[in-house]
Amino acid sequence: MPPTSQTLTAERILEATEEVLRRHGPAKATVVDVARALGVSHGSVYRHFRTKAALREAVTKRWLDRTSETLSVIAGREGDPEERLRIWLRTLFDAKRSKAGDDPELFATYMVLVDESVQAVEDHITDLTAQLTRIVHDGVDAGTFTADDEQITARAVFQASGRFHDPCYATEWVRPEVESELEAMLELLLRGLRSR
Secondary structure, X not given: OOOOXXXXXXXXXXXXHXXXXXXXXXHHOOHHHHHXXXXXXXXXXXHHOOOHHHHHHHHHHHHHHHHHHHHHHHHOOOOOHHHHHHHHHHHHHHHHHHHHHHOXXXXXXXXXXXXXXXXXXXXXXXXXHHHHHHHHHHHHHOOOEOOOXXXXXXXXXXXXXXXXXXXXXXXXXXXXXXHHHHHHHHHHHHHHHEOO
């Protein structure tokens, strides 16, 4: 085990875990592999994450949070709610498609981890729905959108756009016509939200 001169932090452990998962996959990756990659004992890793399951949950949350943080900036902007919603949904699609296409091994690994990390996924969906609710609320305030219940409307928008962000559809995201299908879905959603 090579010595390490850097302070061991949760972030360093998560970065190393991601690399170990990329190399070995979720079935074979161990805490000992993570410790070896960091040049520390596995006990040092366990001081930050009490169990292997807790470490895997944290890695999954970190992966999901990267997308949430980018989208949060868009949701919090001032300006035209229609344009913000369009950009938000497109950014979500681009982020998910990029994750699936740029690093397919790690994406496949995360799909396994997501199935294990029910709470992290629920928290992610709750966060994304809250961001959409903010955009819908701003649209209602501006007189651009109509919604009897902004939260239910936001959840409906999230569910209606699922084909463009739910990882179970990842194999479809490489099809050439997916861009025009995304645009058609965006127009349909916006038309439905517009004030009458």
